[in-house]
Amino acid sequence: MHLSGKRIILGVTGSIAAYKSAPLCRLLKGEGADVQVITTRSAEDFVSPLTLSVLSGKPVLSEMISEDNTWNNHIDLGMWADLFLIAPLSAHTLSAFATGTCENLLQAVYLSARCPVFVAPAMDHDMYLHPATKQNLEVIKQRGQHIIGPAHGELASGLVGEGRMEEPEVILEKVISFFSANKPLAGKSIIVTAGPTQEAIDPVRFITNHSSGKMGIAIATSLVEMGAHVKLIAGPVQEKIPAGLIHIPVISADDMLQACIQHFPTADAAIMTAAVADYRPSTFSDKKVKKSEDDLQLPLSKTVDIAATLGKMKTKNQFLVGFALETNDEMVNAEKKLNSKNLDFIVLNSLNDKGAGFGTDTNKVTLIFKGNKNIDLPLMSKSKVASNIVESLVNLMHA
Ligand SMILES: Cc1cc2nc3c(=O)[nH]c(=O)nc-3n(C[C@H](O)[C@H](O)[C@H](O)COP(=O)(O)O)c2cc1C
Structure with a gap:
């Protein structure tokens, strides 16, 4: 297990690729990571919070203030994590990240996270190629955030092109190699x-x-x-x-x-x-x-x-x-x-x-x-x- 003891926040946003966050969560847990899932409201149209909470072993967080009036402390969450991984990242949340918008829990945690941030964008080919998207990706890249993919292939729209979220196995590999990259016996x-x-x-x-x-x-x-x-x-x-x-x-x-x-x-x-x-x-x-x-x-x-x-x-x-x-x-x-x-x-x-x-x-x-x-x-x-x-x-x- 390569991620033993690592605390990872898995952010899930409203993309058709959100269904892949379930196997991704499972892979992260399988490598020993402690996973906290945060979804946007839109993500829940694509993947059930129940599925993600069973796979992660923790209730899924979505709102700043839960229904029982408890505050999901975004500052504590931001400090708790060793890595914040948003997969899939929608064009909408990407834009919020680029501008510093803070209108939901996931965006608030993005602003307060002290740990490295990895994103796996997922959207249709034309959305991905739009100058606004390209510019937003460039902005977060300049801030040192790690961008995984997207891959080229068949998209949910039926088009073929760039914009497909990288496969969960590829994302897992990137996360593992990030944690072991600077260690003196990495690869041995x-x-x-x-x-x-x-x-x-x-x-x-x-x-x-x-x-x-x-x-x-x-x-x-x-x-x-x-x-x-x-x-x-x-x-x-x-x-x-x-x-x-x-x-x-x-x-x-x-x-x-x-x-x-x-x-x-x-x-x-x-x-x-x-x-x-x-x-x-x-x-x-x-x-x-x-x-x-x-x-x-x-x-x-x-x-x-x-x-x-x-x-x-x-x-x-x-x-x-x-x-x-x-x-x-x-x-x-x-x-x-x-x-x-x-x-x-x-x-x-x-x-x-x-x-x-x-x-x-x-x-x-x-x-x-x-x-x-x-x-x-x-x-x-x-x-x-x-x-x-x-x-x-x-x-x-x-x-
Ligand atoms: C069927 C369907 C599929 C969608 N797929 C994507 C997608 O792959 N990528 C994306 O950026 N937006 C997609 N959207 C649009 C987002 O769901 C929408 O922008 C939403 O507001 C995103 O909210 P969030 O970023 O807070 O999760 C899709 C919408 C629908 C209805």
């Missing part, structure tokens, strides 16, 4: 592995570890905030998976390996935070292993090293970040992994540091880069650690 695809893996012994037992997935989820969240397209390949975790990313759940080390091999070739980077099992039971018993008088020997086989596998697959335009959790000879072991797995940097956390490691909300790490460059971070929240790791990755990717 990054995979993150997180959590433990479970290696089955029999249908009821497995070998696992204490990883909670918190660090990987914090990194994935930070990457999403930076505008990246994130795929989170996570073993079984209790933590809530954040919105705005693609969650690929896996169970075993082998599942995680297969998912990474599948998704890495199209990624710009991968951050490997998962605590992947190094060994799995050599055989899987499809019946529960029975308790006996004797001790049980459980032969284990080595799993494939996922980070090292991706290190071999890595092209010169890709970046790979690993994690090392060590209990002794921390620096030496971490540097070994950095080189043998062809990583761009490795994040070392030591279980000897208080507040670091599994299950905690804090971590204390050292970022180790090639060429003996290290960044020692103090004990901080996992989300702050995540921001530091992501910042280092951004610097490498933009270097």
